[in-house]
Amino acid sequence: MKITNKQGLTLIEVVIYIGLFAMLLASAVLMLNYVFLIRIKVKTAMAVQDNTNFALSLITSLANEAEDVELPATGTNAYLKLRYSDAALDPTVVQVLNGQIVVSRGSGYPDWLTSDEVEVTDFSVSRLTVDPATVKIIIESIYRNAPSPYNATYTAAGSATIY
Numbered sequence: 124m125k126i127t128n129k130q131g132l133t134l135i136e137v138v139i140y141i142g143l144f145a146m147l148l149a150s151a152v153l154m155l156n157y158v159f160l161i162r163i164k165v166k167t168a169m170a171v172q173d174n175t176n177f178a179l180s181l182i183t184s185l186a187n188e189a190e191d192v193e194l195p196a197t198g199t200n201a202y203l204k205l206r207y208s209d210a211a212l213d214p215t216v217v218q219v220l221n222g223q224i225v226v227s228r229g230s231g232y233p234d235w236l237t238s239d240e241v242e243v244t245d246f247s248v249s250r251l252t253v254d255p256a257t258v259k260i261i262i263e264s265i266y267r268n269a270p271s272p273y274n275a276t277y278t279a280a281g282s283a284t285i286y
Contacts, residue, residue, distance in 0.1 A: 160273075167266040168275035171241050175264045178224045178236040178243075179279045182217050182260055185226070186283030189215065192258055194250045203248045203258065205285075219246045222267070242267040245278075256285040 132140075182203065186192065189205035193214075202218035209229075216227045222242035227233045237243060245263035250256065263278045 164273045164275070167269050167273050168277070170238070171264050171266050171275045171277045174237045174241040175243075175262050175277050175279045179260060179262050179281045181226070181236055182224075183281045183283040185215060185217070186258060186260075186285060189285050192250075192256045192285050194248060194256075194258060197250070199247045199249045201246055201248075203260070217246075217248075219243050224262070237264070240267055241265070244276075251282060252284075258283055258285070 186203065186205060188207075190208055191206035193204040193206065194200055202216060205215040205217075207213045207215065211229045211231070213229055215229070218225055218227075220233075222244075223239070224236040224243055224246060225233045226236060241264050243262060243264050245261065247261045249259050251259050259280065259282045261278065261280045263276065265276045266274055269275070
């Protein structure tokens with residue numbers, strides 16, 4: 124009777140195991156790459172949406188608290204001028220400077236409503252009604268310096284009534 128003691132792996136077995144490990148590793152790398160790309164796209168979309176919604180919310184709040192608005196009866200403006208009886212707040216001007224929404228209240232320093240990573244591409248204000256004054260505000264934003272497949276555009280619209 125012959126007893127054989129097999130030690131180790133044959134060359135074929137080693138090649139098969141290395142091939143299987145390489146395929147598993149390659150699929151894991153591709154899956155992680157896809158997850159990171161989706162994460163970047165979601166981050167850019169959320170930043171644009173959050174900045175735009177925050178700016179629109181604050182602008183409509185300021186307009187609702189104002190006593191008057193200076194806008195032509197027809198047409199669209201690229202700025203919003205609000206009037207208050209408080210001299211520290213009068214006039215409050217909302218406009219776009221260097222791709223960011225800026226609020227200037229009275230003679231005070233301007234407040235930037237959007238971050239540096241988001242660029243406002245369109246800011247338009249139009250009068251819907253005269254008495255009471257109702258304005259429609261539209262803000263369109265994109266993520267600044269994002270590669271084209273990850274760029275996100277977001278448009279938000281709202282209205283405010285000045286009593």
